[in-house]
Amino acid sequence: MNRFNSLEFRDDGESRLEAASVRPDEAFHFERASAAFADSDFEQALRAYSKVLEFNPQNSAAWTGQVRALIELGEFHEAKVWADKALERFPTAPDLLAAKAVALGRLGDTKAALAFSDASMEERGETPYLWLARGDVLLACQEKRAAACFEKALLLAPGDWLVRWLAARIHAYYRKFTTALRFAQEALQWNPAGVSVWLETGHCQLALGLHELALHSFQQARELSPAHEHARAALLQLARRGWWDHLRGFWRRLFP
Amino acid sequence: MKTPPSPYYPPRAGFWSPWRMVWSGFSSRISHSFTQRLGIVVGLAPWSLALSIVLPGFGFAAIGWRRVGLAAIAVCAAALLVFILGFGLPCATTAVAVTLALHSASLGAVLARLVPHWRAAAAPMACVFLLLAIYLPLQAEIGKFLLPVQAPSGVVIVHLGHPVRLDRGEVVAYRISSRAPSEAEAHLYVHDGIGLERLLAQPGDAVEFTPAACLVNGSPIPRREHMPAGGSLILGPDQWLAWTSFAVRSHGMKEEDIAAAFLAHSLVSRRDILGIPLRNWFWRRAVLP
Numbered sequence: 001m002n003r004f005n006s007l008e009f010r011d012d013g014e015s016r017l018e019a020a021s022v023r024p025d026e027a028f029h030f031e032r033a034s035a036a037f038a039d040s041d042f043e044q045a046l047r048a049y050s051k052v053l054e055f056n057p058q059n060s061a062a063w064t065g066q067v068r069a070l071i072e073l074g075e076f077h078e079a080k081v082w083a084d085k086a087l088e089r090f091p092t093a094p095d096l097l098a099a100k101a102v103a104l105g106r107l108g109d110t111k112a113a114l115a116f117s118d119a120s121m122e123e124r125g126e127t128p129y130l131w132l133a134r135g136d137v138l139l140a141c142q143e144k145r146a147a148a149c150f151e152k153a154l155l156l157a158p159g160d161w162l163v164r165w166l167a168a169r170i171h172a173y174y175r176k177f178t179t180a181l182r183f184a185q186e187a188l189q190w191n192p193a194g195v196s197v198w199l200e201t202g203h204c205q206l207a208l209g210l211h212e213l214a215l216h217s218f219q220q221a222r223e224l225s226p227a228h229e230h231a232r233a234a235l236l237q238l239a240r241r242g243w244w245d246h247l248r249g250f251w252r253r254l255f256p
Numbered sequence: 257m258k259t260p261p262s263p264y265y266p267p268r269a270g271f272w273s274p275w276r277m278v279w280s281g282f283s284s285r286i287s288h289s290f291t292q293r294l295g296i297v298v299g300l301a302p303w304s305l306a307l308s309i310v311l312p313g314f315g316f317a318a319i320g321w322r323r324v325g326l327a328a329i330a331v332c333a334a335a336l337l338v339f340i341l342g343f344g345l346p347c348a349t350t351a352v353a354v355t356l357a358l359h360s361a362s363l364g365a366v367l368a369r370l371v372p373h374w375r376a377a378a379a380p381m382a383c384v385f386l387l388l389a390i391y392l393p394l395q396a397e398i399g400k401f402l403l404p405v406q407a408p409s410g411v412v413i414v415h416l417g418h419p420v421r422l423d424r425g426e427v428v429a430y431r432i433s434s435r436a437p438s439e440a441e442a443h444l445y446v447h448d449g450i451g452l453e454r455l456l457a458q459p460g461d462a463v464e465f466t467p468a469a470c471l472v473n474g475s476p477i478p479r480r481e482h483m484p485a486g487g488s489l490i491l492g493p494d495q496w497l498a499w500t501s502f503a504v505r506s507h508g509m510k511e512e513d514i515a516a517a518f519l520a521h522s523l524v525s526r527r528d529i530l531g532i533p534l535r536n537w538f539w540r541r542a543v544l545p
């Protein structure tokens with residue numbers, strides 16, 4: 001990440017809105033943040049969620065979104081710090097508790113992660129994310145019950161590609177690439193035009209040593225969005241693979 | 257104009273983040289195993305884990321394979337007995353190898369149960385850990401007190417340490433070190449090693465070599481191989497005479513030169529003396545020179 005990445009420039013969408021004399025509001029920024037998150041542009045999602053909070057600091061979904069974006073960026077310690085700050089305002093927000101549980105689980109504090117996950121499940125409301133987070137924590141604990149949590153999350157969101165994509169990302173983080181690929185392919189069935197889904201599918205195929213399929217997936221992603229930075233980076237990564245990566249892929253297919 | 261940072265923008269990871277990620281990844285794989293799985297493993301309390309490290313073969317019993325564990329402990333106990341009784345002999349080395357193998361396998365079984373993700377590497381990791389943490393330090397500790405020396409008559413165990421008093425007639429083990437050859441020894445090369453010889457003379461003794469005998473303070477002792485045919489010397493305050501028996505491979509060297517080299521290597525200082533050989537090691541009786 002270079003030093004200018006976090007500078008907040010007004011993008012074209014915002015400029016166009018101003019040109020059309022429509023003032024961007026909380027809902028507008030929230031929609032942009034959600035879209036960026038689903039597009040796996042987590043840096044942009046972070047900035048958009050912070051815009052939402054500038055409009056309405058009481059928007060717990062935006063706080064949760066920021067924590068989740070930090071987790072997806074691999075900044076677990078920062079996610080935990082930010083979750084703590086958010087929990088000062090919303091101590092019983094289930095999604096926030098679940099997000100903190102995920103951050104703790106990935107930091108290795110599985111005992112606390114389980115406690116926060118339990119707390120999130122005890123609160124009212126049952127969202128797919130609660131179950132995804134539960135599954136994430138159980139995977140960190142190497143528990144076999146994790147699979148049931150992901151099934152429950154899918155049951156709560158039938159036909160939702162985002163939940164399947166998130167499940168794929170979680171499994172890929174824990175290096176369970178065959179399961180991740182299954183979820184990614186399910187997500188593709190529901191959203192074949194999703195660049196992030198093609199990318200995730202490609203990364204899983206690449207990890208399993210399925211180079212031709214991975215190349216196809218990345219090319220699909222680039223066709224859908226030629227300017228997508230991640231698609232270009234993925235194709236570059238594929239081109240740079242050496243014999244060691246091939247060997248690792250072969251090994252993972254033998255011993256998933 | 258620069259936009260002021262939003263108060264709702266979260267803190268971001270610094271340059272040290274990748275290192276913290278490595279640690280997180282490591283701890284997330286390990287921590288659960290040692291906090292949660294300990295309860296699952298049959299009877300594997302922390303003391304049980306510690307015992308698996310210290311006691312060879314106990315690891316099998318700790319994870320519930322009681323019969324295998326008992327058998328492994330019995331084999332290791334037998335191997336320990338063989339090691340003690342046969343110290344210095346090839347059977348002792350074999351006994352250590354067997355113990356290490358069983359110890360690594362049992363501790364590896366515990367590790368595999370605790371961290372299933374690493375089960376393929378558990379036994380090799382256990383072996384390396386045990387070698388570094390127990391076996392090599394133990395070998396070094398034993399090596400401070402006892403040293404098996406291969407003598408022509410068999411293995412002799414030497415009790416290491418500098419004796420307070422060394423008298424004429426005592427058998428000692430001493431260090432033979434190669435040194436820069438003198439003019440007379442220009443064509444002579446002596447290998448490093450350990451000598452096991454009887455002390456012929458002690459500090460202050462007058463030693464005289466004749467073609468028929470060697471006289472120590474006027475008392476004759478039998479001539480040894482490659483002793484000089486003439487000459488005398490008085491031993492210094494830190495000099496003992498222990499006539500060294502070398503296997504000599506000479507190629508046209510004069511006998512006087514060989515004798516001079518033997519004499520030079522037979523004058524032993526206190527610093528070179530390693531210890532006193534034990535006459536008995538259990539049922540093994542040492543045949544000393």
